[in-house]
Amino acid sequence: MCLAIPGKLIRINGDKGLADFGGVRKEVGLTFVMDEIKKGDWILVHTGFAMEIISDEEAQLTIQALDEAYHVEPISES
Amino acid sequence: MWNQFRNPELIGKITAKLQKSRTPMHIMEVCGTHTMAIGKWGIRRLLPDTISLISGPGCPVCVTPVSFIDELMKLKGVTICTFGDLLRVPGTKGTLEKARASGLVVKIVYSPMEALKLAKRKDVVLAGIGFETTVPGIALTIKKAAETGNKNFSVLPAFKTIPQALKTLLNAHDVHLNGFLLPGHVSVVIGRQAYDFLPRDYQVGGVVTGFEPVDILTAIHSLCMMAEQGKPEVLNSYKRVVSNKGNIAAQKIMNEVLEPSDAVWRGLGEIPDSGLSIRKEYSQYDALVKYGLEITDCEEKQGCRCGDVLQGKITPPKCPLFNTVCTPANPIGPCMVSSEGSCAAYYKYEQ
Numbered sequence A: 001m002c003l004a005i006p007g008k009l010i011r012i013n014g015d016k017g018l019a020d021f022g023g024v025r026k027e028v029g030l031t032f033v034m035d036e037i038k039k040g041d042w043i044l045v046h047t048g049f050a051m052e053i054i055s056d057e058e059a060q061l062t063i064q065a066l067d068e069a070y071h072v073e074p075i076s077e078s
Numbered sequence B: 001m002w003n004q005f006r007n008p009e010l011i012g013k014i015t016a017k018l019q020k021s022r023t024p025m026h027i028m029e030v031c032g033t034h035t036m037a038i039g040k041w042g043i044r045r046l047l048p049d050t051i052s053l054i055s056g057p058g059c060p061v062c063v064t065p066v067s068f069i070d071e072l073m074k075l076k077g078v079t080i081c082t083f084g085d086l087l088r089v090p091g092t093k094g095t096l097e098k099a100r101a102s103g104l105v106v107k108i109v110y111s112p113m114e115a116l117k118l119a120k121r122k123d124v125v126l127a128g129i130g131f132e133t134t135v136p137g138i139a140l141t142i143k144k145a146a147e148t149g150n151k152n153f154s155v156l157p158a159f160k161t162i163p164q165a166l167k168t169l170l171n172a173h174d175v176h177l178n179g180f181l182l183p184g185h186v187s188v189v190i191g192r193q194a195y196d197f198l199p200r201d202y203q204v205g206g207v208v209t210g211f212e213p214v215d216i217l218t219a220i221h222s223l224c225m226m227a228e229q230g231k232p233e234v235l236n237s238y239k240r241v242v243s244n245k246g247n248i249a250a251q252k253i254m255n256e257v258l259e260p261s262d263a264v265w266r267g268l269g270e271i272p273d274s275g276l277s278i279r280k281e282y283s284q285y286d287a288l289v290k291y292g293l294e295i296t297d298c299e300e301k302q303g304c305r306c307g308d309v310l311q312g313k314i315t316p317p318k319c320p321l322f323n324t325v326c327t328p329a330n331p332i333g334p335c336m337v338s339s340e341g342s343c344a345a346y347y348k349y350e351q
């Protein structure tokens, strides 16, 4: 449950942003990464909040691992 | 795809080194995602008999006490928002999923902010489970509720903090541990330094690590080296994501809205200061206060040994119900419900 999912930040609007998770776009809270974030960054998102900014390589690695471990879309709609 | 963290040659080299290790090691992987990864990569089969990996209490769903579910079920006429896994965890009177049939309104959310949005129109209680990864987001949502003057939103808190749980395990004399694989994503928030007490107070080492086979094997090797040389420390081999100090902004909001308090863990009972409760200033968002609820330590379901599993006292197959009565399709305890629970991970990978 503590898993965080990488998404690419495509828009910033105050303390919120829009991130792309393999084609699914979701609003994310940016409060915890406000100081350093910029458009195009990869972020590690947990329950709708960006918890950390990560590198391209780390993002790809995590996406691949998630795909294999869970065989699910990284984010499921309820 | 290129991936140095899965390089078979590297895995072979580390495994060969580990095979030479003679010091008996009991290493606990604290985090459910590590339990999953260890099962998936067959890591246990790569280790010599002297090294055993024990699953720990690091799955928030698994450590949620029975009474948390029971208290949620009292909330008739309110919309209960929860993260998915909790739905199938049995309380004394069955699961939330089943209770839906008799009129309980339960909605799965992906973010606490979704619950707050819903609270514009109706009374909403968010099931506040989680460790330090999840807690800052919920704390921030409470703060936003206060800023916008929303009166319909509240949270039933069952937050847990990892360091205090580790201390409790180390203080218990019947589980001997000499190293920890420390959680990756909890550490993003609390930072490597949150574990400095391990070598200082308990002479035990720890490694914050990622979820790839090379990550995990290297961490195990480091723990063996520390034990052999009698020099325990806390290493961070997940620097690509985790920093020394953690996420300060997230810590700040947690402290602003929440304060340390005793918490009930399934299987471990009540542990002093191991949870977080909602501060008085925000008590109008505290479902315990708003609805007069109370979370207590209560009996496990007949025969379920989740408590022993969570403390590393037994491995899941030692539970008589494992794979007989208790399966992922028909889980008796939370450790079989959550995909990251030890029993579910063993069911899937270790048979």
Ligand code: SF4
Binding pocket: B303, B304, B305, B306, B307, B309, B316, B319, B320, B321, B322, B323, B326, B327, B331, B332, B333, B334, B335, B336, B337, B343
């Ligand atoms: S196998 Fe089922 S009954 Fe046994 S400890 Fe695990 S969850 Fe509980």
